[in-house]
Amino acid sequence: MERTFAMIKPDGVRRTLHAEILGRLIRKGYRIVGLKQMVISKELAQNHYAEHQERPFFGELVSFITSGPVLAMALEGEGAIAGLRQMMGATNPKDAAPGSIRADFATSIGENVMHGSANADDAARELGLFFSSAELLDE
16 A cells, blocks of 8 residues: 545635545545645745745745645555546646546646645655644554
8 A cells, every 4th residue: 555645725625626536536446544624834835845946936836835725635545646646637737638637627737726746755755744643544
């Protein structure tokens, strides 16, 4: 079993897409082992997007992700990292595969509804940023 971090971003929460997205994840067979709605602090956002700190869009990322509530999730399942990335689709919804979450719901590259960890190292780091071990279900 593999664990990964996922987040429904402020645009997805604002548009009340969380029930549909959670349903898709559950029907796919992922187990939700951590779930909380929260407003991300600026400090947490900067840590979360630290790898983009030198990029020109860093400020926009931080501003957007702190603009409203998000739904942070810890997911568990076979191949959860790659599987979630496939379910989400490409970052730019214009490039996302038909039927993917971003193809179906994202309105732009900046407001693309959802985040998912890119690899195992990112998953471990992001899970640690958003959840304490006491907040995650054991097997």
